[in-house]
Structures are given as C-alpha cells and as structure tokens.
Amino acid sequence: MRAARLRAIALQEWRGLPEIPFPKDTSKPIDKILGKVLADLGIKSQISQEEALHAWAELVGPFFAANATPQSLHHGVLSVRVLQSTIHYELDRVWKPQILKRFQERFGPRTVREIRFRLG
Numbered sequence: 257m258r259a260a261r262l263r264a265i266a267l268q269e270w271r272g273l274p275e276i277p278f279p280k281d282t283s284k285p286i287d288k289i290l291g292k293v294l295a296d297l298g299i300k301s302q303i304s305q306e307e308a309l310h311a312w313a314e315l316v317g318p319f320f321a322a323n324a325t326p327q328s329l330h331h332g333v334l335s336v337r338v339l340q341s342t343i344h345y346e347l348d349r350v351w352k353p354q355i356l357k358r359f360q361e362r363f364g365p366r367t368v369r370e371i372r373f374r375l376g
Contacts, residue, residue, distance in 0.1 A: 304367045305329040308359060312336075315358045320347065324373070332369035334359070337376045348373045 308329055313321035324338045324347060338344040347355070352371055359368040 334368050334371045336373050
C-alpha cells in the first residue's frame with residue numbers, strides 16, 4: 257500500500273501533473289441489457305420463434321426432420337409440412353405429444369402451444 261503511494265508521488269513529480277486514478281469499472285454484461293431492450297421492442301418473442309423453427313431437426317431426430325419441415329410459427333401454433341401420409345399419421349397421432357413437450361421444455365409453454373401437421 258505504501259509502495260503504491262510512493263510510486264504515485266514519484267510519477268506525479270516526474271510528469272509534473274497530479275496522478276488521477278482510473279475510474280471504477282461500471283460496465284454491465286450485455287446479455288441482461290440486450291434481453292430487456294429486445295423485450296421492450298417486442299423482438300424477443302420473434303427471436304424465440306426463429307430459434308424454435310431452427311431447432312426442429314434437433315428435437316425430432318434425423319428421420320422426421322428429413323420428411324417434415326416446419327413452415328411457420330404464429331401465435332404459438334407451429335405449422336409443419338409433411339411429405340408422406342404415413343409419416344403424417346405417425347407424427348400427428350403418435351409423436352405429437354412428445355414433440356410438443358420437447359418444444360415446451362426448451363422454449364417455454366407460450367412459444368409453441370400447438371403443432372399442426374399438413375401434407376404437402
């Protein structure tokens with residue numbers, strides 16, 4: 257402590273100016289500030305929707321991802337285009353509750369409330 261004070265005095269005399277301490281670091285992590293700004297602008301929900309569309313392949317697996325493609329996500333309803341009727345039946349009747357649960361666990365219950373499959 258004393259050495260730091262002596263160093264400050266020596267530098268002050270050598271420079272001819274008083275030693276001004278560095279200001280305290282008041283920076284904040286950007287993730288908290290950015291999250292608040294995005295929420296205020298209403299963009300955060302749109303980002304969650306885009307993330308949900310891009311997470312389709314990861315959440316349903318490679319087979320279903322190759323045969324079904326998410327088209328849109330509006331007001332919590334995920335619309336998915338399915339290539340074959342047998343896969344449509346399998347997704348709609350067998351796997352739909354499990355897929356919906358995976359989406360809700362990852363993105364929250366409000367982002368994806370329902371999944372609608374259609375042939376096309």
